[in-house]
Amino acid sequence: MSHKRGIAWPLENNEDSTDIFPEDRIRWFYNWSADKRSNRNTEFVPMLWTGNENDANQLGEKVRSQGASHILGFNEPERTEQAHISPGDGARIWKQYVEPLRGQGIRLGSPSIASTEEGLNWLQAFLNEGCQIDFLALHWYGRGVDNFIGYITNVRERFGSQYSVWVTEFACTSWNRNEPVHQDEINQFFEQSLARLDGTDWVERYAWFGAMRHLPDDLGSGNCLIGGDGQLSELGRK
Ligand code: BGC
Numbered sequence: 001m002s003h004k005r006g007i008a009w010p011l012e013n014n015e016d017s018t019d020i021f022p023e024d025r026i027r028w029f030y031n032w033s034a035d036k037r038s039n040r041n042t043e044f045v046p047m048l049w050t051g052n053e054n055d056a057n058q059l060g061e062k063v064r065s066q067g068a069s070h071i072l073g074f075n076e077p078e079r080t081e082q083a084h085i086s087p088g089d090g091a092r093i094w095k096q097y098v099e100p101l102r103g104q105g106i107r108l109g110s111p112s113i114a115s116t117e118e119g120l121n122w123l124q125a126f127l128n129e130g131c132q133i134d135f136l137a138l139h140w141y142g143r144g145v146d147n148f149i150g151y152i153t154n155v156r157e158r159f160g161s162q163y164s165v166w167v168t169e170f171a172c173t174s175w176n177r178n179e180p181v182h183q184d185e186i187n188q189f190f191e192q193s194l195a196r197l198d199g200t201d202w203v204e205r206y207a208w209f210g211a212m213r214h215l216p217d218d219l220g221s222g223n224c225l226i227g228g229d230g231q232l233s234e235l236g237r238k
Pocket of ligand 1: 031
């Protein structure tokens with residue numbers, strides 16, 4: 001199993017446990033929060049989901065007490081339905097609460113932007129404020145392995161090849177509930193994209209979306225790593 005492979009665990013999944021993914025199948029996990037909420041030994045990566053000042057203030061203690069070595073930043077900060085914070089406010093919180101962790105040897109993932117102009121512009125503005133990061137955390141949804149790898153390659157070239165990349169959400173989707181992507185295409189995309197990510201030295205880690213039984217119709221249930229019976233799906237066993 002690739003050392004890059006992790007899972008993005010949705011805390012709203014109350015039906016299943018992260019233990020469904022055996023130790024030898026994943027090397028790390030995150031859950032869109034700063035709290036591990038699991039006893040498993042797999043490396044946990046805390047996330048500062050929003051720029052909420054209280055959460056930011058507690059991040060350092062949580063990172064220390066959980067022995068984390070990496071953190072992830074705001075989740076899709078450019079989107080109103082996600083972290084929704086301006087680059088300026090994000091930069092202020094970052095410099096005050098997050099950057100100091102770097103001095104303690106913690107590696108910082110950038111805010112995890114969506115693969116849109118808004119997302120890219122947000123990250124540009126944030127970096128223009130002088131914010132320090134160690135790697136880019138990127139999301140991508142769509143079709144075509146070349147499109148996917150092309151996107152992360154271009155983003156890295158744009159923001160600086162000194163950064164490595166983590167893909168913290170990705171899936172194969174048409175975003176159209178009336179034209180769902182066939183399961184065979186999803187399976188192929190999964191296998192081929194993992195092979196490409198594993199073969200690219202500047203990609204450090206990745207996590208598929210998603211580790212759940214149900215996904216919205218427009219995203220497509222063929223991307224579920226867990227089947228309706230609570231066992232790993234065919235995709236989840238790959
Ligand atoms: C949200 C998380 C949620 C996850 C899984 C993400 O886009 O930011 O809060 O747990 O999706 O549904």
